[in-house]
Amino acid sequence: MWWPFSARGGAHPPADTRWRIRALFQNFRRILACNTQALERMAEMDQALGGAYIFDRAFLEASVHELARLVHHVVYNLNALTGNGYVALYDRYEELRGALGGVLAGGMLAGGMDGTGPGSDTDAGAAAGGLADLVADVRDVDWEQEPTAGFEAACLARLARHHGARIADALVVGTAGCAVLADGGANADAMERDLRDRAVRMGGDIASFTLRACPVDETGRPAGPETERTGVAPDMLSHALRDMLRDVTGDADAPGTTGSAHGVVALIQPESPLSVSGWLHSHAPMGPVRHAVLVEARFASGDGTKHAPRVSTDRYALSRVHPFDLLCCEIPQRAASATLPDGREPLAPSDALRGLLRGSALLEPPFPQGLAGLAMAAERLAGQPVELRWGMDPEGRCVLLGVRPSTVRLAEDAPDGSDDTPAPDASADDVPAMHVLRRGGQTVQMGVAAGGVVRLTEATRPEDCPLGGIGVARAASPNLAPLLGRLAGLVTEFGTTAGHLATVARELRVPAVFGMPGVRDAANPGDIVTLDAGGTTLYRGAVEGLLHTTDADEDLHPAAPEYRTLRRLLRLVAPLDLVDPDAPDFSPAGCRTYHDILHFCHEMSVEALINLRDTRPELAAPRVHRVRLDLPLDLRLLDVGDGVALPPGMAGEPTGRDPWLDLSAVRSAPLLAFLDGLRAEGAWSHRPARLRAGDILSGMGDASGTAANGAGPDAGWAATGANLAIAGRDYLNLTLRLGYHFTVLDVLLHDNPNRNHAYFRFAGGMADPARRVRRAHLVRNVLEELGFAVRMRGDMVTGRLRAMEHAALRDIVAALGMLTAFTRQVDTTLNDDADMVRAATEFRLLRENPQRQARG
Amino acid sequence: MPSRLRILVLDDEPIVCKRLKPAFQKAGYEVETCTDSATALQRIEETAFDVVVTDLKMEGADGLQVVERTHQVLPRARIVVITGFATLDTAKESFRKGAFDFVAKPFKLGDILDCVRRIEAELREGAERGDADGGAGKDTSS
Structure with missing residues (x-):
């Protein structure tokens, strides 16, 4: 070596x-x-x-x-x-x-509601007491807990957390909790008391509860029919739940173990007053409509009249594509005197339809459309169609009561890779080319989604983003993350598949493609488009054949063991x-x-290297010097061999703080080259109005803020935050602190070109994440122009170069110094991609300008 | 060659078959999947697949044996080896036994689809030229 x-x-x-x-x-x-x-x-x-x-x-x-x-x-x-x-x-x-x-x-x-005790980062797991992981508030259930808390609780919690859904209050008794209850014993007694107390606290004035119990498989998904009891008093909760567990398992001696069932989970909900309730099927046929969101609605009690209740259910079929147009409906006859959920009667004039009467429908837009949007979000999370149990509270707001995977499949696919899978409805090749709006980019999250185009900027607020739209943005800014829960899909012109937004898109399973060129020109706001994220293609209109292959898609299913394992590992x-x-x-x-x-x-x-002389005095390590620069950069230099020519009297200075060193004493050729570029006037002065060097380099570890003139007080100085150059005559290893990541340069500038190398790693920075991504692209382009073999992962760019002539490599190192200064200056101005292109051009011109003057 | 390419996927990890199958179907191909090499070898005897995509390390007959047998029984078929244990030696051995391409896991769907599309283009060109073996006889191991 x-x-x-x-x-x-x-x-x-x-x-x-x-x-x-x-x-x-x-x-x-x-x-x-x-x-x-x-x-x-x-x-x-x-x-x-x-x-x-x-x-x-x-x-x-x-x-x-x-x-x-x-x-x-x-x-x-x-x-x-x-x-x-x-x-x-x-x-x-x-x-x-x-x-x-x-x-x-x-x-x-840890914290998986598996009876192993608290320890997760969720509220449920962190709660004190040994029962904390047996019973949880539904809102505290983490997706990771799905196998033990059940799909329903995990999905409801997610819909509330990320998609803005109102969900009913509920306690979840996980598989371990149900097993404890069913087994009896001291733990069961304690749990009964805890359950009753928590239910009473949660229910407030409400004195009756609905209990639902369902066997689940090892993934937490239903493994058998659900059992329900209503009108249960708080004191009877445990007793009723035990009865239900016996019913569900069918064998009191072996609770929670029947057939493919791995256990039983239960949900306890206070019976809040509702005016209307019903089921929603995210994918079900209705009449001539084969693919639709089907909403069923009925009075929660009675039929709105004072007469004897008569079962009458509204049925609405809506498009599965945003804006979820009403396709057809069945509205049963109701008495003219019936009081509808909005407090009006069927023969009252309609507010929305002038000249017409209100009619007897229980639901009016946009209520069913909002439900449909939530259903499609739940379907994405589940990886298959779902059924939602919903209600309308007295204020007319939608409340989700439950969710379960649907028994309806979009296209029957076979488990375990066996061979009875029919072909999907259509292949991508069947879609006429004329429907293709744009192709390209990188898949972030697989899947197919359709909806109206929504233009997104960093200023877009979630409430301004319609539920179920296809977001189109210029760059994959992490600032868009709060909007993802509202979107059915996302496509950007620029962005990295390893960035924060990509991580959130995967977590929420929102189909997404980053880096699709020209997509903003191709997709206008309000246009209906279909995004095939796996095929990195955006189509005009709703491409039915693609949309209905979701269930048999090549996507990694969220219930797949490999998916769960990978998510846990990450x-x-x-x-x-x-x-x-x-x-x-x-x-x-x-x-x-x-x-x-x-x-x-x-x-x-x-x-450690900066403080080596103090922390390891036995090594007699070379003294670390502070380099006196005309920039506010706290640069420490560790000389490892002819990197410095100390003036007489400085060598062997016994104690004290790291001494200052004039630049004229530096002998390291690569460090001088880098500093030459870093200090190049042109790198700073081409946009004098934007930022001053002092402003920019403040993020480079000048902890005291006084290093610019080299004469500031030492009080308060700390090694943490400094930048370190390990330098020899021909060698430089430079670590510059930019934000919480480091930029690293490792270079050997030798007379023998075959020994020469340069390695440059650029990551993070002080700018906001969107600008960091743009800056990473800028750095990548520049490195490629300099001849580096470049690799980009997220906002980290690495470049490697070998076997260069001394003079050529020296120029390249100087260019890297210049690039460091340049990118620090422009990162706050990279507001859009045009800025990025302009910056690349400016940097190219800067390098070509031989008149640039070094400072000092 | 048939209007739609017939593909056999063999991998003992069901997740690979489960994901490759719809991806190939979506691209317009006919696909069968097997999770054990014995079944795959039987299907190779019964059906004239155009492409065989096989893992290397499996219980029973390993991927190289499948490659070898496929090459004997279906000389026109192109064989794509997918493996998580990619080394230069295994790649060389695969090519020596008749593999068309060698893809290391993990791989992007697009990569293997591109590979199959290349095969499809070659087979069609060969069919148009009237090659008896669709061009399969040429040395692809270099």
């Missing part, structure tokens, strides 16, 4: 300890390399969740194994670098590795919450995911 260290000249550690410093430096480089590899692997796993990849269990196992290896390497190298300063990280690593192994073995995450791997080095929990104990560990190690490794 090549070493950047030299024994010639300068202030160097004794020869007998030099090798130890070299080893520490190698530890640092390994941390950087493993960090990058791990981030790429995480991005690949995240993309697999969206269904874009065909993968198998071997992929999951290999990914977990590889991530574990990389994270372990990072932890090991940080401890080697710091003299075992972070041994506790091994414990966190082992805990996470064990949890990941458990998930691979088929286990759930929860332990991908989230990064530990971003603030100054936060109290920025510690090994605060690391909750592999990503947290990786980031923590990266931060601490930089700090």
Whole structure:
């Protein structure tokens, strides 16, 4: 392996300890390399969740194994670098590795309502007491808990959380809770009391409850008919529930285990007053209409008259496509004196239809359309048609009471890859080419969706976004995430499949394509379009043949074991919450995911090298200097061999803070080249009105804000936040802090071109996420123009270059310095893609301008 | 060749068959799937598939045996090997035994669809030229 260290000249550690410093430096480089590899692997796993990849269990196992290896390497190298300063990280690593192994073995995450005690990040799991994971408020149920809380509770909670649905109050008794109740004993007694108390608290003045119990399979989906009891008093809840469990299981000796049933779940709802209630089928035929949302509505009690109740049900068939037009309906006769839900009578004049009478329909637009929108959202979450149990409260608002997978299938598909699957209604090839509006981009989340085009900007509010539309946006800004619950599909012209918005789209299973060129020109607001995310194609109109293949689609089904496993794995791997080095929990104990560990190690490794002389005095490490620049950049320089020519008197300075070093003392050719580019006047002055250098570099770790003149007080200075250059005569490893990620440059600028290399990693930054994505694209384009082999994952861009002539590579390194300054300046101005193109052109002109002047 | 390409997918992980089948159907192909190599070998004897997509590591006869047998029984068929254990050696061995292409898991749906479309184009060109084997006889292992 090549070493950047030299024994010639300068202030160097004794020869007998030099090798130890070299080893520490190698530890640092390994941390950087493993960090990058791990981030790429995480991005690949995240993309697999969206269904874009065909993968198998071997992929999951290999990914977990590889991530574990990389994270372990990072932890090991940080401890080697710091003299075992972070041994506790091994414990966190082992805990996470064990949890990941458990998930691979088929286990759930903590807090799964499986009777193993609290410990999840949900309110239910975090609640005190041993019963906390047996009974939960329906709103606290996490999707992860579906196998033990049941599909119904998990789906209702999601519809409330992400899609703006009003759901009825309810308590969920999971499979473990039902088993405890059915078994009897001391735990059952305690649970009965808890159940009654919670039900009374939840119900308030309401003294009667509806109980529903249903056997579920191992995925939490119904495995048999549901049993229901109404009008149950609080004191009788446990007794009634026990009876129901016996009925459901059919065998009191073996509760929760019948046929394919894995257990039983129960829902307890206070019986709030409703004026109208009914069922909704997200996909059902009605009369001549084969594919429709079917809404059934009836008076919740009586028929609206004072006479004896007569069962009379309205039936409405609506289009499955936003804006969910009414296709046909059946409205039974009602007495002229009947009081309808809006308080009016059938012969009253209609507000909406001038000159006509109101009629006897129980529902009026947009009520059924709103229901249809929720039904389609539930269908996406379920991965199959659903049936919703709904009601209208006295104020005329829709309340969801329940949801279950429908027995109607869009196209019958066979389980387990067997061969009795009929072909879908139509293939993409059957769609006339004239219907294609645009093709291209990257699949974020598979699926097919149709609806009216909704133009989205970062200023669009959820309430302005119609439920069930197809969102069309310029860029995949994370600021659009709150809108995703309202959308049936999303397509953008720019964006990364590894960004935050992509993650949310996968979580909500909203079909999405990012990077479809020209889509905003092709799709006008209000146009009905069909998005085939898997085929990365946008069609004009509602393409029925594609829409009705959903059930047999190649999409990764949310109930598939591989999908659930991958989603659980990602929860332990991908989230990064530990971003603030100054936060109290920025510690090994605060690391909750592999990503947290990786980031923590990266931060601490930089700090360790900066403070090496103080923390490892036995190594007699070279002193770290603060480079005096005419920029407000807190840059520390660790000389590893002829990178600095110290003026007489500075060498061997015994103690004190890191001394200042004039730029004239720097001898490292690649560092000088980089700083030459970074300080190039043209990189700063082409848009003088926008930002000043001081404003921009404030995010680069000038903690004191006084580094610009090199004469500021040292009080309050902290190593965390500084930038580090490890430099030799021909070598530079530079870590610049941009936001909570680092930009890394590793370059060897040698006379022998065959030894030369450059590696550039650019990620994160201080700008908002949308602009960061645009900036990442800008950086990628520039690196490609410079001749780098470029890879882009999310907003992380890496480029590699090898075997360049000295002069050419020097220019490239200078260009990277210039690019760093340039992108820092323009990131706040990349408001749209035109800005990005303009910035690329400006940078090209800047590089070609030989008159640019360096500062100082 | 038939108007619609006939494809056999063999993978012992049901999730792969379950997802590939509708994807190929949506692209306009006739598809059968098997999760065990014995059934696949039997189907190969019975039906003139145009494309066989097979995993490598499986219980019973492994993918290379399937490749070899397919090459013998259906010399016109193109064979695509999909595997999560891609190495240079396995790729070489697959090609030596007659594979047309080698795709490492995980792969994008579009990648394998592109692969099959290439095969389809080649087979049609071969049919138009009147090649007895649809061009299958040429060396694709280089």
